[in-house]
Amino acid sequence: MFVLERTYDPAELTRHNLHPHSVCSLCAKREMTLEAMIRRAEEAGLKTLAVTDHSDPLDEIDTYANYLMYKEQLKRIDTPVRVLIGAELSAYGIGKFGEPFEIDRALDLAAYSHTHYHLASWEHPEDRSPRGYAAHELAVLDALLATGRADHIAHPFSPNKMHFFTEEQKAATLDAISDNELGDILEKGERARCSWELHTPTVFRFPAFSRRMFLMGKEIGVHFCLGTDAHTLAAVGTEGLAERLAAVIG
Ligand SMILES: [Zn+2]
Numbered sequence: 358m359f360v361l362e363r364t365y366d367p368a369e370l371t372r373h374n375l376h377p378h379s380v381c382s383l384c385a386k387r388e389m390t391l392e393a394m395i396r397r398a399e400e401a402g403l404k405t406l407a408v409t410d411h412s413d414p415l416d417e418i419d420t421y422a423n424y425l426m427y428k429e430q431l432k433r434i435d436t437p438v439r440v441l442i443g444a445e446l447s448a449y450g451i452g453k454f455g456e457p458f459e460i461d462r463a464l465d466l467a468a469y470s471h472t473h474y475h476l477a478s479w480e481h482p483e484d485r486s487p488r489g490y491a492a493h494e495l496a497v498l499d500a501l502l503a504t505g506r507a508d509h510i511a512h513p514f515s516p517n518k519m520h521f522f523t524e525e526q527k528a529a530t531l532d533a534i535s536d537n538e539l540g541d542i543l544e545k546g547e548r549a550r551c552s553w554e555l556h557t558p559t560v561f562r563f564p565a566f567s568r569r570m571f572l573m574g575k576e577i578g579v580h581f582c583l584g585t586d587a588h589t590l591a592a593v594g595t596e597g598l599a600e601r602l603a604a605v606i607g
Pocket residue numbers: 445470473511512
């Protein structure tokens with residue numbers, strides 16, 4: 358289900374951060390407690406803060422237990438910020454999902470990553486060319502959206518984690534997606550009531566593709582939400598991002 362209203366306004370998009378990691382993600386700074394993240398969100402004037410800790414196969418993180426723990430903690434934190442306790446779940450292959458369907462549905466936000474190719478558990482395409490990866494990503498997303506599990510796609514088409522590729526090859530995975538394919542999958546997401554992340558590390562690293570996805574999505578009428586993939590308190594806030602985002606997608 359969509360968690361935010363549809364908007365294409367960079368200023369409004371940056372009032373919500375749907376992709377911070379807390380201490381429950383081993384890669385996040387130890388300062389990322391729920392309360393500290395919320396106080397930082399207040400300071401930055403955010404309306405919505407999601408907690409999206411990793412939930413990958415073999416990571417030994419108990420996503421549902423963490424969800425219950427944070428929902429308990431939240432009862433004792435008074436804040437005007439809307440706090441969503443979700444997870445960055447994994448669609449780690451075509452029709453392969455890290456958590457049972459019931460757990461996805463219990464979360465406030467089932468954000469899905471489909472590009473964690475750096476993990477040992479992730480399925481790779483037989484064709485290991487940039488086009489092979491592009492086709493695999495589309496197939497993974499297609500199977501995911503058909504299940505109705507996902508509320509949100511975290512870093513869609515982000516080649517950031519493809520460490521086995523050069524920068525040029527990473528960019529080539531994006532160019533290898535045709536306009537028809539991109540429009541088709543964006544439409545399927547909208548029909549599945551699933552939003553697409555404007556993942557700021559990817560948007561600023563691959564601005565041409567990000568602009569293409571944004572403009573096409575706007576034409577179709579899809580839902581976009583912003584996420585900074587924060588691993589530090591500094592990155593929970595979105596100060597200064599509206600202008601930078603506008604320069605890419607405006
Ligand atoms: Zn990720």
